[in-house]
Amino acid sequence: MQDINSFIKIGVDDTDSPYGMCTTYVMHKIIQSIEENGGKLYGFPNLVRLNPSCPYKTRGNAALSAAFIVEAGNESKYLDIATDMVFKLSEISHPKTNPAVLMLKGELVPMDIVEFSRNAVKRILNIESALNFMKKYDINGVAINGSRGLVGAMAALGYDFPSGYTYEIIAYRSENMWGKPRVIDRESVIKMDAQTQNCTFDNYDYYNDEIKIAPHTPCPVLVGIRSIDYKCLKIALKSLKFDESIVGYRIYKTNQATDDHIIPITYIEQIEPYTSITIEVKVKSLPSTEKGGHTFLYAEKNGKELRLAAYEPTKQFRNIIMQLRPGDKIRVYGSYNPKEGEPKTLNLEKIEILEIAQYGKFFNPVCPACGHRMKSEGKEKGYQCPKCKYRMTGSKELKFENRVISIGMYEVPSRARRHLSKPFYLTVKKN
Ligand code: ATP
Numbered sequence: 001m002q003d004i005n006s007f008i009k010i011g012v013d014d015t016d017s018p019y020g021m022c023t024t025y026v027m028h029k030i031i032q033s034i035e036e037n038g039g040k041l042y043g044f045p046n047l048v049r050l051n052p053s054c055p056y057k058t059r060g061n062a063a064l065s066a067a068f069i070v071e072a073g074n075e076s077k078y079l080d081i082a083t084d085m086v087f088k089l090s091e092i093s094h095p096k097t098n099p100a101v102l103m104l105k106g107e108l109v110p111m112d113i114v115e116f117s118r119n120a121v122k123r124i125l126n127i128e129s130a131l132n133f134m135k136k137y138d139i140n141g142v143a144i145n146g147s148r149g150l151v152g153a154m155a156a157l158g159y160d161f162p163s164g165y166t167y168e169i170i171a172y173r174s175e176n177m178w179g180k181p182r183v184i185d186r187e188s189v190i191k192m193d194a195q196t197q198n199c200t201f202d203n204y205d206y207y208n209d210e211i212k213i214a215p216h217t218p219c220p221v222l223v224g225i226r227s228i229d230y231k232c233l234k235i236a237l238k239s240l241k242f243d244e245s246i247v248g249y250r251i252y253k254t255n256q257a258t259d260d261h262i263i264p265i266t267y268i269e270q271i272e273p274y275t276s277i278t279i280e281v282k283v284k285s286l287p288s289t290e291k292g293g294h295t296f297l298y299a300e301k302n303g304k305e306l307r308l309a310a311y312e313p314t315k316q317f318r319n320i321i322m323q324l325r326p327g328d329k330i331r332v333y334g335s336y337n338p339k340e341g342e343p344k345t346l347n348l349e350k351i352e353i354l355e356i357a358q359y360g361k362f363f364n365p366v367c368p369a370c371g372h373r374m375k376s377e378g379k380e381k382g383y384q385c386p387k388c389k390y391r392m393t394g395s396k397e398l399k400f401e402n403r404v405i406s407i408g409m410y411e412v413p414s415r416a417r418r419h420l421s422k423p424f425y426l427t428v429k430k431n
Contacts, residue, residue, distance in 0.1 A: 063156035100149030
């Protein structure tokens with residue numbers, strides 16, 4: 001007997017612009033529409049964060065996919081439904097918005113597409129590979145304003161959560177509220193955070209007193225709550241207090257907080273532009289805070305140098321960087337986005353201090369007659385006390401700094417954390 005059901009997967013990307021929309025909302029509406037037309041959502045939809053260093057991204061580089069059981073022979077009807085929704089909701093008037101929607105038939109994802117997806121989280125990929133997969137595997141779809149969105153839509157189809165997964169419940173606002181300020185009761189967020197502390201994460205930045213569950217963009221999202229388990233999410237959402245009603249919500253399976261974007265490397269020469277890496281290095285210079293409040297220092301490995309940056313938005317994290325000293329052994333995590341005229345610089349997400357070096361500074365000797373710090377008379381000319389004028393030869397005195405920093409992990413505060421960055425205290429589920 002012929003199977004009356006068929007399995008399809010829809011992938012969508014690049015529907016928003018800095019002025020509005022959110023690809024999760026487009027997928028939410030696609031799911032609603034497909035279900036209204038007889039399709040059945042299979043499992044959680046996937047919210048896949050792609051390479052955070054990708055220069056084409058608008059914000060969080062999200063791509064979405066969802067699987068459905070549909071009536072066999074009618075698959076193209078569901079692709080049409082998804083395409084109509086993408087046309088209806090995407091920010092097509094913005095030239096840099098290149099929406100794409102793709103449909104893969106069958107439950108099995110070809111391994112070369114899986115590899116492509118894994119790479120899309122780590123590296124920069126070309127549109128041709130996505131177009132080739134469309135031909136090779138009969139993947140139908142549409143790209144609008146150019147083909148760039150096909151990369152993300154294809155990556156969303158094939159992603160298999162190789163570094164584990166988390167969840168996010170996203171609640172949407174009614175259209176008349178899009179672009180208006182979000183009024184969220186701070187106390188209700190803190191209470192929810194406390195009540196769900198073994199399940200949700202990154203709800204509130206206690207160091208900087210900031211709500212972390214609401215975006216600051218004019219998009220349809222009211223709040224998003226992240227978790228390691230989906231079971232606590234509906235209760236967490238219901239416990240929040242807002243000044244408006246939500247028009248719908250959905251739980252997504254995500255690669256947020258998994259560190260899947262990080263490529264472990266051994267040598268500084270292996271750092272490629274637009275990637276995020278982890279490497280063990282030795283601190284080479286004293287840290288300094290420069291114009292704009294950005295903190296920098298140099299590290300080295302096998303004679304090659306790397307500049308490390310903790311930018312102003314990382315706030316308290318800069319105080320940790322300021323305590324590093326030449327000779328300290330550290331493991332760094334961060335991304336490299338090349339900028340003209342700038343040395344190779346890693347934008348730090350977190351560091352692990354592995355070894356703390358003894359660090360000393362040389363001082364002029366103290367006057368044996370009156371106890372004042374002496375002044376040098378010039379190279380090899382000895383010292384003179386500025387107070388009592390006592391003179392003597394002698395050498396500088398080495399004073400070791402009392403190092404107060406400890407071995408361990410240090411990371412940027414919640415407000416500056418990338419979607420993909422794993423807080424070091426978190427354990428995520430693995431497939
Ligand atoms: P969101 O705001 O929904 O979080 P975003 O708006 O930051 O995401 P998009 O609007 O989806 O990002 O734009 C990212 C574009 O870059 C898409 O066209 C996508 O196909 C493309 N892209 C994403 N990752 C890669 C990659 N690794 N290599 C090449 N192109 C990529």
